[in-house]
Amino acid sequence: MCDTCGCGSNSTTFTKHGEKEHHHGDGHHHDHDHDHGHNHDHSHEHDHSTHTHGRTIEVEQDVLGENNLLAQRNRGYFEAKNIFALNLVSSPGSGKTTLLEKTLVELQDVPSAVIEGDQQTMNDADRVAATGVPVLQINTGNGCHLDANMIHTAYGELELKNDSVLFIENVGNLVCPALFDLGENKRVVIISVTEGEDKPAKYPTMFDAADICIINKIDLLPYVEFDVARCKEHALKVNHQLEFFELSATTGEGMDTWLSWLRDNLK
Amino acid sequence: MHEMSIAINIVSIARKEAEKESAPSISMIELEVGKLAGVMVDSLQFCYEAACKGTLAEGSELQIIELEGQAKCMQCGNVFTIDSFMAICPKCDTYEIEIIQGKELRLKAISINEEGSSHV
């Protein structure tokens, strides 16, 4: 059941900043409300006392095929409107929202919009809204990732401009969002120097699926044991095509290269 | 826990196929999972059972076929087996490889029971 409105749905909610109403996505939910307490030691032997006609049907379908199809539809929409869409992924707290806040302030001459993904709260949408950029918050409830269908619903509400940039902040999670194509142009994985430099080795699926790797919080390098070169080395072993940016979203150091890369892609 | 959403997808694909055949129930689902697919097989098995509850596939078995990872070297063209993303070409020591197998997550086939059969 939805805690907010008690409507009996436990699906994803979509809320525009500044609006009191939220609504639920159509039947595409990832709730985990099943019982984990029961015994799994059942046997798979079935007693076929009367005659049974079993039959095998070839299916040959990609399990994520529906999501991939919807992602392709999103991609087509972005292309038609010349929207540059970025999917930002990281562990919780690596600095996705801070980077967005700083980026949006610097990019005020470019029409932008933001889709925020979190399990709960409007906090990140509120922070982004303070920059004046249109933002929509998706609360996934128990869901650990955004999917292509949520993005489709979200941009329908945001009324994206032509020749603009769309930032999607995924749920803070270095595992699950790796599997779900949203239709973005580039996937950006963010790692901060307060995390282990071997994160790319520990979570290779995410680094394999990314195009860009941002190493954030470099202002803290003097205080932590984090070897940037070693981190890059790990990441390149997983994905030799990764492009890197080293920056501090807080102090602004290194932001220039990131911003000019963005502008180059907006043409 | 994306394994839950994946399990729900699996059951939903299988259900559609079974409904096309007007089958009363599904007894088995055969799934190919690449070793680099980013899916935990144990966790998937666990969620599968939950995802099946109250559907045509309730009580069915999920048969998982694990697929080896395979890569092709972009320098020398060598094709070799890998068990992680951080693999190196054994011939020329490079990380510049392309993964050609191991990311699959494919529903291969389902076994259905037909009308008139009993599945005790």
Ligand SMILES: Nc1nc2c(ncn2[C@@H]2O[C@H](COP(=O)(O)OP(=O)(O)OP(=O)(O)O)[C@@H](O)[C@H]2O)c(=O)[nH]1
């Ligand atoms: N020192 C330093 N702190 C930073 C930097 N970037 C972000 N932070 C801090 O890190 C904390 C988390 O930052 P957020 O931007 O909220 O991180 P997030 O990735 O959006 O977090 P979730 O949405 O919860 O996954 C905050 O306290 C930020 O102020 C940076 O470059 N340097």
Ligand SMILES: [Mg+2]
């Ligand atoms: Mg955030």
Ligand SMILES: [Zn+2]
């Ligand atoms: Zn509600």
Ligand SMILES: [Zn+2]
């Ligand atoms: Zn997950």
Ligand SMILES: [Zn+2]
């Ligand atoms: Zn579960």
Ligand SMILES: [Zn+2]
């Ligand atoms: Zn080679």
